[in-house]
Amino acid sequence: MNLTLKVWRQKNATAPGRFEAYEAKDVLPEMSFLEMLDVVNEELMERDEEPIAFDSDCREGICGTCSLVINGIPHGGRKGATVCQLHLRHFKEGDTITIEPWRAKAFPVVRDLVVDRSAFDRIIQAGGFVSVSTGGVPDANAIPVPKADAELAMDAAQCIGCGACVAACKNASAMLFVAAKVSHLGLLPQGKVEKDRRVAKLVEAMDAEGFGNCTVTGSCEAVCPKEISLHFIARLNRDYAVAMLKGRAV
Numbered sequence: 001m002n003l004t005l006k007v008w009r010q011k012n013a014t015a016p017g018r019f020e021a022y023e024a025k026d027v028l029p030e031m032s033f034l035e036m037l038d039v040v041n042e043e044l045m046e047r048d049e050e051p052i053a054f055d056s057d058c059r060e061g062i063c064g065t066c067s068l069v070i071n072g073i074p075h076g077g078r079k080g081a082t083v084c085q086l087h088l089r090h091f092k093e094g095d096t097i098t099i100e101p102w103r104a105k106a107f108p109v110v111r112d113l114v115v116d117r118s119a120f121d122r123i124i125q126a127g128g129f130v131s132v133s134t135g136g137v138p139d140a141n142a143i144p145v146p147k148a149d150a151e152l153a154m155d156a157a158q159c160i161g162c163g164a165c166v167a168a169c170k171n172a173s174a175m176l177f178v179a180a181k182v183s184h185l186g187l188l189p190q191g192k193v194e195k196d197r198r199v200a201k202l203v204e205a206m207d208a209e210g211f212g213n214c215t216v217t218g219s220c221e222a223v224c225p226k227e228i229s230l231h232f233i234a235r236l237n238r239d240y241a242v243a244m245l246k247g248r249a250v
Contacts, residue, residue: 033070
């Protein structure tokens with residue numbers, strides 16, 4: 001099959017960007033989207049042209065680095081899938097595909113389709129962990145955890161921090177990401193000791209990074225490759241309100 005690609009090219013964060021057209025010729029429907037970009041880049045390098053810069057690592061939908069907006073939708077719009085899990089069989093012969101990076105002030109463009117998502121790292125560094133001393137390692141079954149809580153915590157822990165929620169949100173909000181990180185620790189006994197401090201610190205760090213506010217449009221949940229529920233944002237808001245009432249924010 002043959003496709004036309006309209007790709008965002010940008011030399012660095014301060015340089016003006018633009019769309020450029022490329023032809024993906026004789027690609028196979030069985031190819032993943034990233035494999036198709038590899039083929040296009042090989043052709044560009046054969047012509048001594050600059051290859052298209054894009055991020056990828058695991059190519060198994062685990063790491064979250066394949067951050068592309070395809071035809072206006074982060075990760076391409078396939079439910080519960082990242083770009084590396086998107087295959088060309090979902091497109092038609094002769095299609096024109098627009099490819100651009102995440103669009104958010106907090107995710108500045110590094111080059112072409114690569115953005116700097118270190119803002120997420122700094123949010124986690126602010127308190128997205130368990131730091132209290134627990135002594136020796138207890139037996140796995142020594143601390144009883146209700147099954148409903150354990151399953152909800154694991155649902156939240158599926159977040160891979162890809163940033164699609166930010167890219168899809170009209171306000172570039174990181175609330176779904178922060179909600180997932182707060183919830184997956186706060187629901188478990190080991191994380192409850194620092195629950196109030198954690199939620200206050202993470203929300204403070206999120207605001208400091210320049211992410212927007214949540215207006216509950218649901219676009220984040222719709223594009224999340226791990227289908228993190230919008231309900232976690234409601235849980236985050238409740239936890240944050242409780243922390244503020246307790247005066248635990250620092």
